[in-house]
Amino acid sequence: MFSKVLIANRGEIAVRVIRTCRELGIASVAVHSDPDAASLHVRVADESVLLPGTSPADTYLDIAKVIEAARSTGAEAIHPGYGFLAENAEFAAAVEAAGLVFIGPPAAAIDVMGEKVAAREVAESANVPQVPGSAGAIETVEEVLAFGEQHGYPIAIKASYGGGGRGMRTVQTAADVADALESAQREAKAAFGRGDVYLERYIENARHVEVQLFADSHDNVVWLGDRDCSVQRRHQKVVEEAPAPGLSAELREAMGEASVRLARKVGYRGAGTVEFLVETDPERFYFLEMNTRIQVEHPVTEMTLGLDLIREQLQVAAGEPLSIPSSGPEPRGHAIEVRVNAEDVAGGAFRPSPGPIVALNVPDRAGVRFDGGYEAGDEVLPYYDSLIGKLVVWAPTRDHAIDRALAAIAELQLTGVPTTLPAAAVIMDHPDFRKMAIGTRWLENSIDLASLLPAAPAEGAEAEAGDEDEDYDRQEVWVGGRRYVIPLASAGAVPAAVAESVAASPSGGARPSGNRKAGRGGARKAAGSGLVTSPMQGTVIKVNVAEGQDVAEGDIVAVMEAMKMENPLRATVAGTVTSVEAKPGDVVAAGTTIVQIAPAAS
Template identity: 70%
Template sequence: MLNKVLVANRAEIAVRVMRTCRELGIGSVAVHSEPDAGSLHVREADEAVLLPGVTAVETYLAIDRIIAAARDTGADAIHPGYGFLAENAGFARAVVEAGLTFIGPPPDAIEIMGEKTAARRVAGKADVPQVPGSSGAVESADDVEVFGKEHGYPLAIKASYGGGGRGMRVVQGPEEVADAFAAARREAEAAFGRGDVYLERYIQNARHVEVQVFADRHGNVVWLGDRDCSVQRRHQKLVEEAPAPGLSAGLRAAMGEASVRLARAVDYVGAGTVEFLVEADSERFYFLEMNTRIQVEHPVTELTLGIDLVAEQLRVAAGEPLSFAGSGPAPRGHAIEVRVNAEDVAGGAFRPSPGPVRTLSVPQRTGVRFDAGYQVGDEVLPYYDSLIGKLIIWAPSRDHAIDRALQTIGQVIIEGVPTTLPAAAVVLDHADFRAVRIGTRWLENDINLVDLLPPVSPAVSEVEAEDDGYEDDRQEVWVAGRRYLIPLPALVGAEPQPDSDVSVADGNRRARTTSGGKRDAVRRKAVGSGTVTSPMQGTVVKVNIVPGQKVSEGEVILVLEAMKMENPVRAAIDGTIASVLAQQGQSVPAGTALAEITPADA
């Protein structure tokens, strides 16, 4: 068995790996950035090493620094978790060349399956069904248009060296190609260090189903069941469950056997996940990608099979054979995972919302597990992913699991940052979800979160929301295709005053000043005034405007990146750009003035 493992990650997955190491009597080492010095994963580790810097590039993506930390602490293995360097073949090679054990598949397997076009070629040779796609990376928007003419729209532009929805854009028609191509490349570069993208025909009304595979160094390769991950927003999963409901035994077996063939084709070792698109009301499935790491949603498989997948990773990395035999073990009951992200879901916007965690209370009851990356007093930082933790529910049946999950969500209290829990409750309580009438675009296209979610936001209220009597203190801004009213910069993030009332709803704090409240900011009519302010803390990654330029209402004028997600900011009025107050690369707090627009009728 291994003696000491350095975990090259942070937050929830780092904590998860370290706790399993402790159970197995293995020492653990944390690496951390400067802002993460007091974080939970650092407190959980037996040892911790500072990686000087703030950004992921300076710290959690710094291969040489991480390997040096492993050597300095005497670690004999490195676990990459998920995200960051988990699917970086160069990192895996560097670990092996340093004489350390990489807890994951061989570098060659990571490289082949991580380069999506190469993975498609391997899938073809392994007789795994797949959707039409480009033969390699595409170099220009013109290449995208040529593909669109041949295969039709919608199509998907996807990062060649990534996954998890980063660097992915769905293009509905040729008029969207140029902007989508540029955005996909930019986001892929930021998330994975490579801007290469490829194309696939986008299948609508499909379910996202994935198969868990595991392999050891003794020739054993098995599949361990499936998960449904169809409930997504911005191609990021919100709710996952196992087993995937409503599939025939034949379809499950076919996907599992295809996954094993794919793993064998690249001499795979360790935990991996093969993702498929399953066409609605059919037995047809198509290869999407293979994730050469432990998945965020692995706990639902653990709870239905009684297997600790992280412990299995550690044993296999140490050279031991798999602790289970044969593919397709029968699941016991049903499990649902709800991702709890620090995002404001008011109006369906899912705005990244970093901040301090003031209260965190999860009910302790049978069938409830919470894998957390934060505790009370910790701060969700704007530099990294927004995942606070994962709420995992098990019950004997799917309906029971849904009911138990809804009851549990209703009793979770998280204060200090808004979370995605209210949106998860809407999903689980919806008749379509119970009836498995879902697909990858179901949440975004068929569910009106504007009407189903209350506008509980400390800084932003949806324009259609109930009038609170303070229009004079708000400005208009467009984010992700929706219009919002936000307080003037001086008020954003302000603590409630003594004459304010505060209520907690669905784990989110809402502060509203009463009619008699005093405000320090200068009152002025702001709605439609042309002042464009930042709706969130983030980094300006693109500026589309210059002074004197004419813009139309709804036009994207800037793009903000916050917590690894891009958020377009749109003009709220027709007019002319009077001034541009933000620069590309600038980090801005919520409420920062970004631009001034002179109204067209001024």
């Protein structure tokens, strides 16, 4: 086994890997950007290395910097977590070339399965069913239109290099093709460094089911069960569970064995996930993609099988055999994971909302686990993913797990930033979710989240709150050369405007937590006035209008990127653009005016 491992990531997954390393007696090395210097993953690691800069490209995605950090600290291996460089074949090869161990699959396997068009070819050769798709990467609007003529709409435009919904757009009609293609290419380039995209026929009303597989260097390849990840918004998963409910044993085995065939075809090693679209009447499945890394939702598999999949990754990378003897172990009970993101779900917007976490208290309840990347007093930064942590519950049955998850959501105290918890409460208390009568478009098409409104600040709260960027007191001490943070004990000592709790109940009466003054307050003032303001700190990546241009209410006038998500800004009134106050590339604060519109005469 290794004596020291560098974790080339941040946030929740970095903390997760560090804690398993500690259990195994492995020293851990964290890397961090300038803004992340005091982050939790840095505090819990045995040592840390600064990667100078702020943007992911200058820090967590800089291969040379990460490898040098490993060399300078004497680390023997690098764990990439998920995201960033986790599915980068160049990085895996560079790690090996540096004489280090990459805790993941061989670079060749990442290369083949990470390029989605090549992965489709491998799936075909391994006799894995798949949906109709383009023969290779596409570049032009004409290619998309031709595919639509042949296969019909809707069409999915998907990033060739990457996953997690980044660089994916669904095209409903030919009129939507040009904007969707440009947006998908732009987001793919920003997220994965390459703007290549390909096409698939979009299957509506299907479920998203994935199979966890593992392979070692001793010719053992096994599948460990399945997970349902159908509850999604913007192609991002919100709630996941294991095992996937309501599937026949025959379908589970067929998907599992197809996953093993795929892994053997590419000489796979380590943890991997094969994702499928599943139709249940009749039962059919189609290959979607293979993620050559540990998944965000791996805890639900761990909870139902009593395994530590990070430990398995470390052991396999060290040359040891898998501890799981054969495929398809019988799951015990049912587990559900709720992603807790710093996003404002008011009106169903899921708008990124970075800021300081004032209080974070997890319910002390049987069968409840919280994998987090933050503590009270930490700040959710606008430069990276919005994931705060994952609330995971286990119970003997699915109904019991749903009830336990709802109770845990109601009891979880997380204040200072709005979160996705209120939406999760509505989702899991819905009768469709109970009956598993859902698909990947269910949340966006069938669930009304308009009732989730911003919580009104307490009387006089805005006056007390002061400036939005005020720093809250936090106790920091240094012991033996390491920084320790004493979390804020409660919300009582901080401004009332950021001290609201999530108030969620099984009836779905949930409200967002932590109403930050400038973010939503600015939006309320702008509504109907002709001002289009930035709802969060972020980067302007596109401006669609010019001075003198007429717009209709609801037209997209600009697009912003924040916390790895694109966010359209829409005209608040119909009228004429009188000024454009920002240009692509500008980094703006919440409340900044982007466009001004003179309302049309009524």
